Amino acid sequence: MLEPVRITVSSQDPRHLAKKEWFLSQPGCQWSPAAADPSLTQPCLSITSKGVYLSYQDERLSFHPSMALLRLMNLYRGLPDRYLEATALQKGDVLLDATLGLGTDALVGAWAVGKVGKVVAIERSPYLAAIVKDGLLHEIQVPRVKNPEKRRAWAELKQAAVNIEVHFDDHFRFMQNLPSSGVDVVYFDPMFRRTQDKSSSIKPLHLWGNPEKLSPDAVREACRVARKRVVLKERKESTEFVRLGFEIMPGGRYSTVDYGIIKP
């Protein structure tokens, strides 16, 4: 993991300074002393008026809900969303997103379960957990756009974000403390398959996320805590589905990924 991480604040704006204090208090993060080497080779979290960024060398990563926004707008137009088909989330469900990442799936899931439901999201990288937690609270502002569909999507995402509870933890350890059938759906979208991925939009996540394979123990625990189903997203034709006992959901002929399901 990249650490320790230097924190920089672009101005003495009290809101930025308060945000810095908030980041300093987040669990699991190893912040380097203020007078650390300011060279670009040190990983850094920058708090600026344009947002919060994690950077290392020439890679930069920040929380942004744009992909979730796009998916919501497609749903309004009646287009299917394979993640929602695979998870079969209903209003009022509790979803355990065991691999939060940058929070796109968690947001779409929180939208689907509505105000009466909830998303509990687990992330093993303390820096990703912190930047997404901050982003969900502060980076979703309904813009003054003319397009009513877009305004509606922003407003619904803002509402959905409130229903996501972010935890920095290992998902196996977290699930061990949950009661049997304590949630409706457990969702895994591990990094493993993406280690071969050269795409620049995915690459920065590699620097910060945990690249390990999903463990059979974690899947077993997920089957214990999920009342309705456990879902795995993986590369098409991945041997992970067979290794971990998931049945592949039909469809997605032109997609590069598949969804596997276990009904406990």
Ligand SMILES: C[S@@+](CC[C@H](N)C(=O)[O-])C[C@H]1O[C@@H](n2cnc3c(N)ncnc32)[C@H](O)[C@@H]1O
């Ligand atoms: C591919 S990303 C998930 C992307 C996410 N679905 C989204 O929509 O942004 C996988 C994430 O799972 C996290 N992760 C991997 N193993 C984990 C574990 N054992 N416990 C918790 N999080 C884990 C990684 O750190 C990484 O951030």
